[in-house]
């Protein structure tokens with residue numbers, strides 16, 4: 001039976017036991033990832049390349065086989081994943097603790113898509129807002145919307161934090177290679193941290209006369225963003241006086257809040273509360289992306305994401321990329337016991353993707369209370385972290401190859417070069433492929449000893465050093481290879497991760513779309529600000545001593 005939220009509680013543990021999934025994991029741990037590579041259907045069975053998406057998702061190096069996968073699919077079926085997808089796309093209030101629908105997919109929808117909230121279509125409003133903010137972005141870029149002195153803007157400062165920063169900055173950075181090729185009239189900078197240095201640094205060398213400040217906050221109450229916004233307004237006001245209004249735009253669900261800050265209504269772009277902050281880059285929150293890379297690129301980003309939405313809704317369990325990503329993570333976390341995942345983009349332009357995914361994934365599914373209000377008795381989201389390759393190879397890959405814990409890895413790379421030098425790009429790809437192979441296959445002590453012997457080393461040295469030069473292998477990875485880095489491919493990839501997050505929350509029986517866990521720290525920070533000189537009883541001794549020392 002469907003819960004009123006659209007998602008009924010799910011007993012993950014009972015389903016896992018019903019389908020004997022831990023037994024499959026034990027069996028496969030006995031066989032080993034290396035041995036699985038020799039089966040004839042490894043590539044045909046474990047590589048997904050959805051039509052027209054420009055992505056190849058390679059799961060061949062996950063420690064999984066057909067029977068294990070079938071058991072996981074049964075678990076997904078027990079959770080009614082298809083019905084849950086329909087509930088989400090149908091605008092049910094699946095964000096039950098906040099009583100909201102979750103329809104960021106509407107932001108990238110086409111006019112004919114029938115996204116509804118509470119029985120009312122939202123597409124007209126979505127299209128109007130899209131045309132408005134993209135029109136504004138291109139007007140600024142073309143010099144049709146000019147600064148207070150009549151000259152063109154040259155710089156944009158985007159102020160926002162969390163979902164009002166990470167998505168826009170991640171995509172903006174990702175599109176840098178395209179922007180450099182096409183030429184970009186605006187230099188866009190991002191400020192998120194309440195550390196005043198962040199804004200100081202962003203404003204360094206900027207001329208207020210040439211600078212547009214965009215304030216992005218779904219709630220328009222977030223402490224960090226409001227503090228940065230006030231300082232930026234002062235910076236503009238000090239130099240431009242009354243004229244500074246033309247240099248301001250805002251994006252928010254709290255349109256009146258932006259009005260109170262004195263931002264003209266025509267430059268306040270709104271969105272509905274059925275868009276979660278960390279899923280909001282597809283709408284006006286992405287204004288900075290459009291200012292940086294143009295409306296056409298932004299529309300292409302949406303097309304890529306929509307293509308993944310269509311795939312997600314229609315592909316069966318064998319071909320469905322988000323389902324494969326979600327069940328692979330569930331497998332690694334709950335049955336293989338891996339509690340973290342590294343995201344390694346072999347593309348410098350994707351350097352903010354790990355940070356973006358940290359919010360999208362951990363703020364969504366880093367929870368321990370189930371949809372039935374009871375503590376869950378299984379692990380939920382692993383810690384996500386990462387850095388671009390090849391940099392990571394010279395830093396933490398030591399642990400990935402030889403550490404005591406196995407950490408599954410997501411590789412992301414592109415066939416076509418991002419810069420002009422095809423040979424160097426080949427070097428980059430060779431490194432990515434080599435790392436995946438090394439994680440999987442490793443190198444036995446016998447192989448190491450043979451190599452050392454043929455290099456003429458003495459037996460005593462071989463005996464003492466060979467164990468340190470041995471690689472156990474058996475370390476799982478997924479390899480995501482795009483044809484080329486562009487707005488479409490980024491849109492499709494990010495949408496795949498969004499849907500993976502949704503399915504994981506469904507299976508782990510948590511509500512993925514609230515974030516109550518961030519509240520306590522916010523409240524205490526406010527109290528500390530207000531109570532610094534009084535009420536010592538409320539605080540631990542250590543905190544009391546710490547704040548006295550500040």
Ligand code: F6P
Nearest residue numbers: 162163164217218219222277518
């Ligand atoms: O503190 C968490 C959070 O609420 C995120 O979920 C959100 O993306 C971020 O703060 C910023 O919120 P807002 O867009 O309302 O400023």
